[in-house]
Amino acid sequence: MDSSTTEYLRGTLKTIVLGLLAEKDRMYGYEITQAVKERTRGEIVLTFGSLYPLLYKLEQESLVRTESEEVEGRLRKYYVLTLTGRQTARQKLLDFTHFTQLMNRLMQLPLTLSTPPSPDATGL
Amino acid sequence: MTYLTPQQTYCLRQHLRQVGTPELLMDELIDYLACQAEERMSHGLSFEQALAMIRREATALSVRHLQHTLIRQGALPRTSFWRHPARFTKREKAAFGLIQPVRSTLLIGAFLSVMLTGWLLASRGLAIPVGLVASLLCPLLLLLFLQGLRHTRSHQRTSLVRHPALREEYVRRPAPRKRALVTR
Numbered sequence: 001m002d003s004s005t006t007e008y009l010r011g012t013l014k015t016i017v018l019g020l021l022a023e024k025d026r027m028y029g030y031e032i033t034q035a036v037k038e039r040t041r042g043e044i045v046l047t048f049g050s051l052y053p054l055l056y057k058l059e060q061e062s063l064v065r066t067e068s069e070e071v072e073g074r075l076r077k078y079y080v081l082t083l084t085g086r087q088t089a090r091q092k093l094l095d096f097t098h099f100t101q102l103m104n105r106l107m108q109l110p111l112t113l114s115t116p117p118s119p120d121a122t123g124l
Numbered sequence: 125m126t127y128l129t130p131q132q133t134y135c136l137r138q139h140l141r142q143v144g145t146p147e148l149l150m151d152e153l154i155d156y157l158a159c160q161a162e163e164r165m166s167h168g169l170s171f172e173q174a175l176a177m178i179r180r181e182a183t184a185l186s187v188r189h190l191q192h193t194l195i196r197q198g199a200l201p202r203t204s205f206w207r208h209p210a211r212f213t214k215r216e217k218a219a220f221g222l223i224q225p226v227r228s229t230l231l232i233g234a235f236l237s238v239m240l241t242g243w244l245l246a247s248r249g250l251a252i253p254v255g256l257v258a259s260l261l262c263p264l265l266l267l268l269f270l271q272g273l274r275h276t277r278s279h280q281r282t283s284l285v286r287h288p289a290l291r292e293e294y295v296r297r298p299a300p301r302k303r304a305l306v307t308r
Contacts, residue, residue: 029152030159048156049190056199072127074158075151
């Protein structure tokens with residue numbers, strides 16, 4: 001994952017996680033990481049250091065609630081969207097779709113940049 | 125799908141303890157890392173290889189960063205530098221690994237020096253008073269030594285040096301916020 005992807009990801013991580021949770025009844029931390037990894041074909045890999053602060057924040061904002069369950073002798077914490085969380089997820093996804101449409105319109109690759117600039121070009 | 129044995133899960137727990145993971149995060153991170161290890165093992169890696177990879181990723185630095193982020197958010201109680209579990213473990217080791225042998229050595233040394241002094245003085249004709257003092261001092265020192273040993277054992281058993289996360293005073297304590305001061 002390059003630095004620009006990380007930069008864009010920082011602002012959209014909340015939308016990504018809310019969107020994933022909206023698709024399933026409940027998910028646990030590693031499951032979310034795996035879902036992101038699989039859908040992006042390994043291009044975006046979340047670490048626990050970036051995922052858990054967000055999940056705890058969503059819990060604080062009452063957008064998700066947690067359910068703990070013992071699985072394979074370990075305590076597993078599942079995250080479930082609350083009603084407010086579901087509404088927020090829907091709104092965030094709509095906002096993001098609108099934003100990407102705007103960006104697509106705005107960020108057309110200029111013809112001058114369609115080929116990589118040669119090192120000889122002085123720009124004068 | 126490969127599942128971890130309780131011993132392997134324990135290894136992960138030990139690693140997380142070593143890197144100073146707060147108790148409140150422990151179960152969740154164990155499950156996360158166990159899932160990661162299981163996935164790697166299902167791809168053909170041995171547990172040792174998976175654990176080595178996890179050790180490279182879940183370092184003390186990354187766990188501390190996560191902890192600090194959660195403290196800033198108010199999701200975790202603030203733990204002062206002096207009460208950091210990793211530091212506490214070091215202090216515990218120092219207390220039982222260094223202080224006790226030094227104390228025992230000093231006591232045994234004092235006991236032997238009293239015996240030696242008693243013997244030297246006795247050879248100069250002061251046998252009776254010195255012998256009396258030595259015979260009083262020696263059992264006293266021996267008693268002190270035994271008491272020291274008993275104290276050490278009870279110290280370990282009752283666990284006065286407890287893990288900070290298990291102490292009552294470390295229950296959820298909200299982080300002080302600058303905002304609260306500003307609004308006042």
